[in-house]
Amino acid sequence: MIKLNKGILLEYALSLPPLALVFDFNPQSLSRTRTINLRTGSAPGTIRGYDFTLPTETPRVAQGATAEPEKLDLTILLDATDRMNDGDDIASSLGVEPEMATLRSMVEPKTQGPAGLQVLASLGAGSPRAFQRAEHASVLLFIWGTHVLPVFLTSVRFEEKAHLPSLIPYRAEATLSMQVIEGNNPFYLVEQVRLLAMSAVNLAQTVAGSASFSFSFGVSI
Secondary structure: OOOEEEEEEEOOOOOEEOOEEEEEOOOHHOOOOOEEEOOOOOOOOOOHHOOOOHHHHHHHHHEEEOOOOOHHHHHHHEHHHHHHHHHOHHHHHHHHHHHHHHHHHHHHOEEEEEEEEOOEEOOOOOOOOOOOOOEEEEOOOEEEEEEEEEEEEEEEEEEEEEOOOOOOOEEEEEEEEEEEOOOOHHHHHHHHHHHHHHHHHHHHHHHHHHHHHHHHHHHHO
């Protein structure tokens, strides 16, 4: 039996209701995408401006490129079967609707209330279908393993797999799309330090492997 690690989505705010979701997470279902956009026109790094010879010229070349925030896509399984078999009354009557409602609430517009408390915009006068001037998206922490990333949940899609006699789903797949919130927040900075550290480990492995290859090549001759 394969043991799945836990993943967590946690709203980084004082919210009503508090929004947090813990789920079994299979790392094989995670994809990470980062893209570079090349500008055209009169930007300094375009057309012939892309020409370079020395490493000191690359900052000029890079003026014609912009990096998009990293995007994450994953599919998680929401399953109340085990809890139902254990006699859990909530799971037996509501299946995975509480988990699905939590994810839906994470993408709903929020408004700021007294003492910084955030509530769904649909509970007030704001429109729940589009972000108005006084509304904002939830800032979430996506936690898996030793990674903690601040993200916006940009898309949620459910595929209900099995239902109770009441037609309430007790097993569903949720496909989530997230955008990393980059900047000087501590969570992103820690991830960048990790990025540099892992790159250094890779460099050390590459150098060690090259030395070993060179030695073996010399011996074979």
